[in-house]
Amino acid sequence: MKPFTIDTTNGICAALFIFLGGFFALQSLGLEIGTAFRMGPGYFPLVLAIVLILLGAVILVEAVRFESEPIGHVAWRGMLFILPAPIFFGLTVRGLGFLPSIFLTALIASFASGRMRPLTALVLSAGLTLFAFLVFSYALGLPFRRFGPWLAM
Amino acid sequence: MELLDNLALGFSTATTLVNLGFCLIGVLLGTLIGVLPGIGATATIAMLLPITFQIGDPVSSLIMLAGIYYGAQYGGSTTAILINMPGESSSAVTAIDGYQMAKNGRAGAALAIAAIGSFFAGTVSTFLVAIFAPPLTAIALEFGAAEYFSLMIVGLVSSVALAHGSIVKALAMVVLGLLLGIVGTDIYTGTPRFTLGIREYADGLNFVAVAVGVFGVAEILRNLENEHERSVMIRSVSGLMPTREDFRRMAAPIVRGTIIGSALGILPGGGAILAAFASYTVEKRISKNPGEFGKGAVEGVAGPESANNAGAQTSFIPMLTLGIPANPVMALMIGAMIIQGIVPGPNVATEQPALFWGIIASMWIGNLMLIILNLPLIGLWVKLLTIPYYVLFPIIMAFCSIGVYSVNTNIYDLYAVAFFGLLGYLLTKLRCEPAPLLLGFVLGPLLEENLRRAMILARGDPTTFVTRPISAGLLFIAFAVLVVVFLPAVKKKREEVFVEEN
Numbered sequence: 241m242k243p244f245t246i247d248t249t250n251g252i253c254a255a256l257f258i259f260l261g262g263f264f265a266l267q268s269l270g271l272e273i274g275t276a277f278r279m280g281p282g283y284f285p286l287v288l289a290i291v292l293i294l295l296g297a298v299i300l301v302e303a304v305r306f307e308s309e310p311i312g313h314v315a316w317r318g319m320l321f322i323l324p325a326p327i328f329f330g331l332t333v334r335g336l337g338f339l340p341s342i343f344l345t346a347l348i349a350s351f352a353s354g355r356m357r358p359l360t361a362l363v364l365s366a367g368l369t370l371f372a373f374l375v376f377s378y379a380l381g382l383p384f385r386r387f388g389p390w391l392a393m
Numbered sequence: 394m395e396l397l398d399n400l401a402l403g404f405s406t407a408t409t410l411v412n413l414g415f416c417l418i419g420v421l422l423g424t425l426i427g428v429l430p431g432i433g434a435t436a437t438i439a440m441l442l443p444i445t446f447q448i449g450d451p452v453s454s455l456i457m458l459a460g461i462y463y464g465a466q467y468g469g470s471t472t473a474i475l476i477n478m479p480g481e482s483s484s485a486v487t488a489i490d491g492y493q494m495a496k497n498g499r500a501g502a503a504l505a506i507a508a509i510g511s512f513f514a515g516t517v518s519t520f521l522v523a524i525f526a527p528p529l530t531a532i533a534l535e536f537g538a539a540e541y542f543s544l545m546i547v548g549l550v551s552s553v554a555l556a557h558g559s560i561v562k563a564l565a566m567v568v569l570g571l572l573l574g575i576v577g578t579d580i581y582t583g584t585p586r587f588t589l590g591i592r593e594y595a596d597g598l599n600f601v602a603v604a605v606g607v608f609g610v611a612e613i614l615r616n617l618e619n620e621h622e623r624s625v626m627i628r629s630v631s632g633l634m635p636t637r638e639d640f641r642r643m644a645a646p647i648v649r650g651t652i653i654g655s656a657l658g659i660l661p662g663g664g665a666i667l668a669a670f671a672s673y674t675v676e677k678r679i680s681k682n683p684g685e686f687g688k689g690a691v692e693g694v695a696g697p698e699s700a701n702n703a704g705a706q707t708s709f710i711p712m713l714t715l716g717i718p719a720n721p722v723m724a725l726m727i728g729a730m731i732i733q734g735i736v737p738g739p740n741v742a743t744e745q746p747a748l749f750w751g752i753i754a755s756m757w758i759g760n761l762m763l764i765i766l767n768l769p770l771i772g773l774w775v776k777l778l779t780i781p782y783y784v785l786f787p788i789i790m791a792f793c794s795i796g797v798y799s800v801n802t803n804i805y806d807l808y809a810v811a812f813f814g815l816l817g818y819l820l821t822k823l824r825c826e827p828a829p830l831l832l833g834f835v836l837g838p839l840l841e842e843n844l845r846r847a848m849i850l851a852r853g854d855p856t857t858f859v860t861r862p863i864s865a866g867l868l869f870i871a872f873a874v875l876v877v878v879f880l881p882a883v884k885k886k887r888e889e890v891f892v893e894e895n
Contacts, residue, residue, distance in 0.1 A: 253823035257565045264572050267587050271579075277853025281579035281586055284841045288572050295565040302561070311822050318617030319818070322610060322790060323811045329794040330807030342791055349790040352617055353783035364784060368791050380447050382799055 249311050250303035257296030265289035321352035337388030338377060343369040400523055403750030407456060407758055415453045416755050419445075419460025420762045427468020428774045429785055435721045435828075436612045437465035439604040440789060442725060443796025446601075451733035452748045456755040458729055462722055463515070463759045466705055467767060470507045470698060471774055475500060484701065486669040490686060490693030497689050502635045504771060506643050506691060507698040508764050509635075514651040514699035515760030518706035521655050522713070522753050526742065529714040533739035536715075538847035539857050543867035545840050548717045549832060550871040551660060554878045556826040563829045566820070570830035573598060574837020581845065593805035600728035602806040603834055605793050606813025607827045608721070613786045614818040639691050646676050646696035654703030659710050660719065672700035706756055713749060714739055716839075721828045724835040732800065 264285055274280025325348045332341040346368045350361035376382045406412065422444070426437040441461050448454040466484070473484040474491035487507065494503040536544070549567050556563035576587045577597030588594040635643070653675065654668040676696040677686045686693050708719035709726075716737030718724035727737045735741060735748070742749045767774070797806050817827055851857035859865045 249823055253562065253825065260569060264587065271584060271586060275853060276848055276855065279845045279848060281582050281584040284844060285572060285575055285586065288568050292565060292568045292572065295561055295568065298561050309824065313618040314822065315614045315617040318614045322613055323814055325790045326794045326807040326810040330804035333798060333804065342795065345794055346787045346791040349787040352786065355783045364787060368788055372795060376795055
């Protein structure tokens with residue numbers, strides 16, 4: 241008999257869909273389901289969540305039966321620096337103000353590439369901040385505080 | 394004649410100085426981001442979308458958005474021809490012969506042929522949109538909730554059929570998109586759903602944040618996987634003018650490409666990709682020297698580029714008349730309309746004729762601007778190709794952050810960008826296409842609303858969907874499409890098509 245193997249790509253994919261389907265299904269059960277005539281807020285999402293779980297199960301069966309392409313390179317460094325950039329901007333745009341926040345956001349994102357040198361990153365972020373000031377803050381007049389309360393002594 | 398009156402209204406709307414200006418900015422920005430290698434039209438639009446919301450007037454903002462779309466598409470063809478790196482699968486076909494032409498020292502001619510083909514296709518298909526949109530709108534006005542529900546099912550199913558890779562995965566992506574789309578307050582009862590208790594998500598997940606995350610951020614991460622030097626072989630492009638021989642050879646493929654593209658573009662589910670591929674196959678089949686294809690055949694650039702552009706244009710028809718997106722780009726347009734307070738659907742044409750016809754007229758103007766602007770600016774775009782990627786993406790990330798935040802000044806939208814960036818990247822790594830997810834996301838609330846309304850109208854009798862003739866017909870189409878893509882023979886053929894295209 242063939243040893244039990246599971247394809248990594250499809251296995252993870254199936255797990256992800258089943259997990260997400262499970263999350264939505266559990267949440268829907270906490271809502272009023274209603275009847276097919278008068279559907280409550282939970283009816284349609286519950287149906288969809290069950291379908292998602294079933295599709296996940298189909299992918300799982302495929303994962304056990306067939307092999308597929310490997311996952312390949314994962315941009316770990318990219319994820320480590322790119323994903324926090326918008327979060328950082330969100331956390332600081334009110335406190336630090338628009339300009340310091342966008343400077344630091346660009347700086348964080350810069351380090352996602354191994355090719356970026358610190359000086360280049362500083363110059364790039366500074367130039368970007370100047371551009372953002374001129375275009376977004378000055379020309380388009382977006383109502384963001386340029387410097388926030390955290391910087392006021 | 395009504396058509397002429399309508400077009401006159403459209404052109405008078407689109408040619409005001411302000412709107413011409415926004416169209417110009419849109420085309421320029423679209424090309425600018427579109428030529429950045431590895432960034433396709435959808436990602437470009439997702440990134441630039443927030444900028445258009447800074448314009449108060451919905452007409453101007455949608456005109457600019459349409460300009461961005463054409464610009465991004467043309468930019469994609471430029472990278473396909475010059476460095477063999479198509480940003481989007483629809484320009485992958487152009488890359489086959491376009492890049493070979495560039496290698497033979499005919500980059501200028503290839504770019505000009507692409508531009509001329511796109512312009513011709515754009516002109517014809519703009520008229521097609523103007524002719525076919527009003528009658529379709531009239532039909533759509535007769536639609537009830539059941540018909541709308543079935544129509545959306547057709548759209549979603551076709552997006553599955555045209556996605557790359559596994560059909561089951563594409564189906565799962567649609568369902569996940571639908572679920573994500575209904576996050577937020579339930580319209581009937583006011584109950585918050587799936588918001589995890591976060592008040593800021595009560596209005597639903599921000600569409601721009603989802604699009605920027607799934608398309609923009611995920612694409613940046615993918616490009617960061619293996620950073621290798623791009624070889625830009627062409628430092629300067631000369632000889633833009635095609636020869637008389639080129640003109641003779643490209644005329645017929647452009648006309649055929651336009652016809653194929655216009656027909657396939659209307660199909661919900663993203664016909665432009667299919668159109669480019671179909672046109673290439675047709676040209677190769679009827680050519681007297683099929684051996685030239687793949688080695689720099691003029692027909693192999695002219696046909697697919699025209700088909701691609703015609704398809705891109707006619708995909709506006711279902712969007713404008715029915716409010717149903719035919720591809721992710723149209724999903725972005727619908728999202729933009731909703732944010733501007735316009736309910737997409739057949740009522741747009743009657744309630745906002747200036748907007749409706751203004752967009753149609755601006756399509757032609759946008760195409761004209763492309764051809765006037767881009768040929769002289771080619772030198773600039775070639776320079777852009779030499780900017781190292783590591784300089785670009787901090788800029789893109791900063792602008793995405795500013796852009797998303799500026800839509801609603803809601804910092805939770807920025808957290809959503811990061812989350813959907815991660816989810817989008819993860820799903821791409823697991824070989825799931827993001828396009829069906831975005832379509833599902835846009836249609837989720839509409840689908841649920843129409844389902845619930847139809848069921849209330851039918852007093853809880855689900856047979857309403859099959860006893861109403863139009864609805865039954867639409868559901869039959871959806872069912873047939875599903876059956877066909879699961880047929881073993883078609884499944885195999887479909888895999889071949891996508892393999893060849895890559």
